[in-house]
Amino acid sequence: MNRHLLSAADLSHEDAVLVLDTARELAAVTGRAVKKLPTLRGRTVVNLFFEDSTRTRISFEAAAKRLSADVINFSAKGSSVSKGESLKDTALTLQAMGADAVVIRHSASGAPHRLAHSGWISAAVVNAGDGTHEHPTQALLDAYTMREHLAGGAGDLSGRRVTIVGDVLHSRVARSNVLLLHTLGAEVTLVAPPTLLPVGVETWPCEVSYDLDAPLPKSDALMMLRVQRERMDAAYFPSEREYARRYGLDARRAALLPDHAVVMHPGPMNRGMEITAEVADGPRSVIVEQVTNGVSIRMAVLYLLLGGAEPA
Amino acid sequence: MTSNGTTYLLTDVRPLGGDPVDVRIDGESIGAIGTRGSLAAEGAHVVAGAGRVLLPGLVDLHTHLREPGREDAETVATGSAAAALGGFTAVHAMANTEPVADTAGVVEQVWHLGQQAGLVDVFPVGAVTVGLRGERLAELGAMADSTAGVRVFSDDGRCVSDAVLMRRALEYVKAFDGVIAQHSQEPRLTADAQMNEGELSGRLGLRGWPAVAEEAIIARDVLLADHVGSRLHVCHVSTAGSVEIIRWAKSRGIAVTAEVTPHHLLLTEDLATSYDPVFKVNPPLRRPADVAAVREALADGTIDIVATDHAPHPVEDKECEWNVAAFGMLGLEQALAVVIETMVAPGLLDWAGVADRLSSAPARIGRRTGHGTPVEVGQPANLVLVDPWARRPVDPAASASRSRNNPYAGRDLPAPVVATFLRGRPTVLDGALCAPAGPRP
Numbered sequence: 195m196n197r198h199l200l201s202a203a204d205l206s207h208e209d210a211v212l213v214l215d216t217a218r219e220l221a222a223v224t225g226r227a228v229k230k231l232p233t234l235r236g237r238t239v240v241n242l243f244f245e246d247s248t249r250t251r252i253s254f255e256a257a258a259k260r261l262s263a264d265v266i267n268f269s270a271k272g273s274s275v276s277k278g279e280s281l282k283d284t285a286l287t288l289q290a291m292g293a294d295a296v297v298i299r300h301s302a303s304g305a306p307h308r309l310a311h312s313g314w315i316s317a318a319v320v321n322a323g324d325g326t327h328e329h330p331t332q333a334l335l336d337a338y339t340m341r342e343h344l345a346g347g348a349g350d351l352s353g354r355r356v357t358i359v360g361d362v363l364h365s366r367v368a369r370s371n372v373l374l375l376h377t378l379g380a381e382v383t384l385v386a387p388p389t390l391l392p393v394g395v396e397t398w399p400c401e402v403s404y405d406l407d408a409p410l411p412k413s414d415a416l417m418m419l420r421v422q423r424e425r426m427d428a429a430y431f432p433s434e435r436e437y438a439r440r441y442g443l444d445a446r447r448a449a450l451l452p453d454h455a456v457v458m459h460p461g462p463m464n465r466g467m468e469i470t471a472e473v474a475d476g477p478r479s480v481i482v483e484q485v486t487n488g489v490s491i492r493m494a495v496l497y498l499l500l501g502g503a504e505p506a
Numbered sequence: 507m508t509s510n511g512t513t514y515l516l517t518d519v520r521p522l523g524g525d526p527v528d529v530r531i532d533g534e535s536i537g538a539i540g541t542r543g544s545l546a547a548e549g550a551h552v553v554a555g556a557g558r559v560l561l562p563g564l565v566d567l568h569t570h571l572r573e574p575g576r577e578d579a580e581t582v583a584t585g586s587a588a589a590a591l592g593g594f595t596a597v598h599a600m601a602n603t604e605p606v607a608d609t610a611g612v613v614e615q616v617w618h619l620g621q622q623a624g625l626v627d628v629f630p631v632g633a634v635t636v637g638l639r640g641e642r643l644a645e646l647g648a649m650a651d652s653t654a655g656v657r658v659f660s661d662d663g664r665c666v667s668d669a670v671l672m673r674r675a676l677e678y679v680k681a682f683d684g685v686i687a688q689h690s691q692e693p694r695l696t697a698d699a700q701m702n703e704g705e706l707s708g709r710l711g712l713r714g715w716p717a718v719a720e721e722a723i724i725a726r727d728v729l730l731a732d733h734v735g736s737r738l739h740v741c742h743v744s745t746a747g748s749v750e751i752i753r754w755a756k757s758r759g760i761a762v763t764a765e766v767t768p769h770h771l772l773l774t775e776d777l778a779t780s781y782d783p784v785f786k787v788n789p790p791l792r793r794p795a796d797v798a799a800v801r802e803a804l805a806d807g808t809i810d811i812v813a814t815d816h817a818p819h820p821v822e823d824k825e826c827e828w829n830v831a832a833f834g835m836l837g838l839e840q841a842l843a844v845v846i847e848t849m850v851a852p853g854l855l856d857w858a859g860v861a862d863r864l865s866s867a868p869a870r871i872g873r874r875t876g877h878g879t880p881v882e883v884g885q886p887a888n889l890v891l892v893d894p895w896a897r898r899p900v901d902p903a904a905s906a907s908r909s910r911n912n913p914y915a916g917r918d919l920p921a922p923v924v925a926t927f928l929r930g931r932p933t934v935l936d937g938a939l940c941a942p943a944g945p946r947p
Contacts, residue, residue, distance in 0.1 A: 325712075394708040
């Protein structure tokens with residue numbers, strides 16, 4: 195493992211499988227009455243959130259606490275970060291406080307990279323989502339969820355077909371998922387209107403389709419991305435209804451999936467936009483499971499980065 | 507320190523890389539040129555040329571000196587010092603100061619600050635529109651008629667994107683032989699853009715800055731210039747497509763000139779992978795194919811000049827996240843080094859070509875007759891003595907600029923400037939500043 199987790203590309207095949215295997219062992223703790231391991235006792239994990247994300251923060255917080263780490267939540271939203279210099283000042287503060295790991299969420303792509311490589315701080319840095327760049331722990335928890343359902347909870351995802359639908363252009367989840375799923379041997383297809391695909395997507399290790407119906411019968415997993423309604427104001431698509439018709443997942447489309455396929459969403463969902471309530475709450479949906487698995491994955495990442503060289 | 511009466515004898519120098527000669531500077535002019543040893547050394551300060559190259563003093567058509575308003579980034583005095591160390595004897599100070607240089611009063615202030623500093627001639631560029639807001643024309647005639655004698659007008663930093671306003675500006679400056687230097691950036695296509703749009707911007711999650719945003723404006727502007735018969739200058743050409751459009755326009759006889767920056771001759775977009783904002787610049791660093799195209803265009807004259815776009819920023823505006831960092835990088839002190847590295851060393855440009863692209867052509871575009879003159883007897887002694895062989899790693903801390911946003915930090919580059927003379931007076935000798943940086947602190 196690298197010292198930091200900034201991008202899903204930081205993970206080799208071996209690293210990625212190790213994280214998933216470690217998470218599986220640690221998941222057993224979550225099932226116990228006393229959900230706690232002494233592994234990171236005396237270590238300090240800082241959740242440094244420059245952008246609101248309650249669900250990601252509490253997931254990391256739960257993960258660190260279950261490993262007995264001391265957790266400091268540092269919410270910089272609303273403070274004077276508009277000029278950005280407080281990233282450095284904040285880093286120096288955390289360094290002075292002796293942080294062992296910093297989990298950072300930031301609206302600026304590359305902020306975790308800056309934090310890790312600027313020399314301001316010696317802690318391990320975990321990217322908890324940066325701008326439109328990456329969200330590697332989300333990709334790991336998605337891969338974990340797929341592996342549980344599609345590969346018996348072991349090994350990698352060789353030959354599994356994953357379709358990711360929606361606003362790829364602005365999605366850090368899509369970037370990290372394409373990289374990690376490719377590493378794990380899965381075949382990924384991105385589906386979006388051409389306006390919501392980045393320039394150069396043809397060089398990514400995946401297929402691209404403008405049509406949602408075509409890849410569905412061959413998909414083992416279908417991941418719907420959140421689409422912000424504001425995007426239509428910038429002419430990415432004409433209207434909410436047209437988007438939902440062409441790229442939304444409703445019961446008709448869900449019926450095109452093979453019987454074993456799962457439906458996923460990184461949350462928070464726009465019900466009625468990219469996914470109907472019927473499908474989100476339906477039998478194929480593993481959306482709530484993704485949240486549960488997120489804690490195990492983040493436990494594994496913190497454990498492995500903070501020197502847990504031995505199996506849990 | 508007066509130059510009148512002081513004589514300098516430059517021995518064994520090669521004007522424009524030609525045969526070695528001795529050159530005597532009498533007062534403000536070149537007094538004599540003779541074969542080695544033929545000119546009397548008595549009473550003269552001798553500068554041993556040792557076979558180095560003598561060029562006319564460099565002229566920068568695109569410099570940000572930040573004064574008035576952002577003296578924390580640069581002053582006219584510190585920028586002038588950096589310019590002299592880079593071999594320049596004249597710079598054109600861009601208008602995006604605070605207040606904007608959009609009145610005769612502000613351009614005269616900048617002009618006088620330059621004279622006080624006394625290291626290079628500072629020619630103010632006037633804003634095209636009031637406050638750079640792109641709404642109505644600034645008083646271009648008043649700036650032209652002022653002491654500063656402005657001939658170059660630009661809203662640089664912003665594009666004059668309104669087609670009617672651009673047309674009117676092009677037409678209006680014909681009355682005093684002015685030129686509009688356009689910052690070609692279609693604003694709607696580049697809202698919140700961060701780096702060149704391509705495979706890499708998609709991977710890094712940084713909002714893309716498409717080449718077409720530059721090329722569409724250049725295409726429109728050359729057609730407008732043709733239509734109204736005016737002079738257009740295109741600032742900081744950065745893409746292969748822009749080169750093609752300018753080449754086409756020149757083949758049609760349109761009065762367009764163009765510049766390329768040192769950084770677009772050398773650096774490429776992959777530097778953004780570091781997320782270090784020292785590499786964040788407007789227009790953005792582009793692909794290797796674009797770098798090859800602008801080098802070729804500079805060699806064949808499609809791009810007329812090298813201009814630095816020297817853009818100082820204080821540390822706090824760069825030591826931060828990429829998205830919130832300021833655009834721009836330093837350029838005055840490394841411009842000639844980069845041209846030697848990218849153009850002279852590979853054989854794309856000879857020394858006469860360097861003198862043209864960095865001195866006589868920019869002086870001609872800016873209509874500054876006292877600069878960019880030939881190395882001949884009777885011409886103003888605006889000269890730079892160049893060592894083509896010296897090299898050293900770039901040390902940003904050694905800069906005379908007040909800022910440190912140097913994209914070449916640590917790079918092994920030529921260190922060519924040995925001496926600079928402004929109208930017969932040395933501003934740099936032995937590679938070091940030899941005059942006080944003016945009366946201002």
